[in-house]
Amino acid sequence: MVARADFEHSDGAHGADVRFTGRLTLARLGDLPARLEELGPIASLDLSAIERIDTVGAWIVTRTVGEHGAKVTGASAEAKRLLDALADDKSAYRVHRDRRPMMIRMFEQVGTASIAIWHELLGIVGFFGAMILALGTQLRARRRLRWHAIVTRFQSVGVDALPIIGLMTFLIGIVIAQQGAVQLRQFGLEVFTINLVGRASIRELGLLMTAIMVAGRSGSAFAAQIGTMKLTEEIDAMRTIGVSPMEAIVLPRVAAATILMPLLGFYASICSIIGGGVFCWIGLDIPPLTYIQMLRDIIPMTDFWAMLIKAPVFGILIGVTGCYEGMQVRQNAEEVGQRTTSAVVAAIFLVIVLDAFFAVFFSSIGWN
């Protein structure tokens, strides 16, 4: 066992005379700093008996010298070199951020967050405008839309999403039918389960669930892809070659989302209705044929139109939010993650807010 850092002391006129022994290193420091502090005023530090010293040991010595004005004696060449390296004033070096009082920080955070949300909204609106302008220039210059780029997105945004959207809405159809049936049974009106499933699916749930899923799958993918392209300077390279990133990157993605949302939304509604139908058949003994006939009477055409009007708007919203957030990536990989998250959160939030507006609008024009 090697000697730990230790010291002997004798009290002199101006304070204790301390003589260090053993190894004055981090690994063998033990409780030396605490014991040294208990000593009170220190007049001198003798390093002649130490075996080794490292920067932590040297720092303890430097610190004691600074605090007590102690003299250092018997330092070896090695110790002197370390002490010299640590000698200059370190008081300017900060370790922690300045922390303001809790109350102020709270208000500050709320304020910063509010302003950030406002800027985000402005940014998305501005980006949407820039995209429309880009579309305008593209059409005016009689350049063809990049159909190839749009169609390749169909695969990832649309076809690949079919199984998950189908399964999800099918299960939601079952859940709505089952919960509705339990409540309606109390009044003996189980047959109205069909109304519930049919109208809710076509008018709201099918599309809303699709929008949430597309925002999670494709909105995030847009943000991450474009964010990474920004980091690797692909977007800049594109600009220098003379290709507009708006035309080549953003428009095809937004177009794909816009075209596919009505299709996916309709598909989702049908899956949800099938789910409800399966429950009605098994749980309520309503045969499929009756179910379908009832649906024809119950669901007004306006529900269907409402869905078809909302769907492309949601598609644009998801596409624009995803691309906008991706384009905002500036410096590091961490930001790609943050931006992807906010793309999804913002898209889902905006879709639901807009859906509420649509609901009010459609009922006031009499599409009940």
Added chain:
Amino acid sequence: MTEDVQTEIQEELAAADAVRPEKFEYPIRIRGLVNQFGDTVIHDHLDLDVRSGEILGVVGGSGTGKSVLMRSIIGLQTPTAGEIEVYGKTLDTITDPEESRDLRRRWGVMFQGGALFSTLSVAENIQVPLREYYPRLDQRLLDEIAAYKVAMVGLPPDAGPKYPAELSGGMVKRAGLARALALDPALLFLDEPTAGLDPIGAAKFDELIRGLADTMGLTVFLITHDLDTLYATCDRVAVLAEKKVIAVGTIPELLATEHPWIQDYFNGPRGRAAANCKQATARQDGKN
């Protein structure tokens, strides 16, 4: 003083005794190292000794396995065959996690990209190893250690509270070096410390490494592509080629060998420029 604290101190001291760097003439000994990924053989029976207190530069063309060699030594990569002893211990035969911790606290590693923890500030990054191995250190001493390490690696006074994303490339490297030096290790691994720095920054970094190694008596294992770094800092240079270390020695010794790669490397246009520069500095130093 409570008994708990005394027991903790005893444990710390026992751990400190487990690995004793000063007893080894060769901190790193590699014998017959084989590294193989699928059919690709990276190292084929490679031998290398690193002397205590030296700065050993490791050079080699791209893909010759410099980084793989370092990763094998520090235990991030299990070799296919062969033996690597660091302070008399072979990492891949150590089963007790405590034993490998004893070894790990004797070295510091600086990765090429700095590898700072992005959610922690520079000062907190430096304190991570200290907190891990010396949980008893009080916050004041931890902060003071972080502050002087920041100063030692030449970072500006306001760098401590900053997050890695707020630092420039050169500052990230310095911060990475500060974290590698947090535990006052005896052995330091540096992976391409000057890659991506401008020539002025790189020269300052070379000076810093040389200065720190001299002050703290470090053994340094330094991977580099930078000829200037070799001339400015390294005591010896190991050349990796043909899946082996084909030569180890001072630069004049290497220049005396006939091996074509070594000749190309040191006598190519860049090699000669670095050598001339070194001679010019030496002459100037002589005059002063």
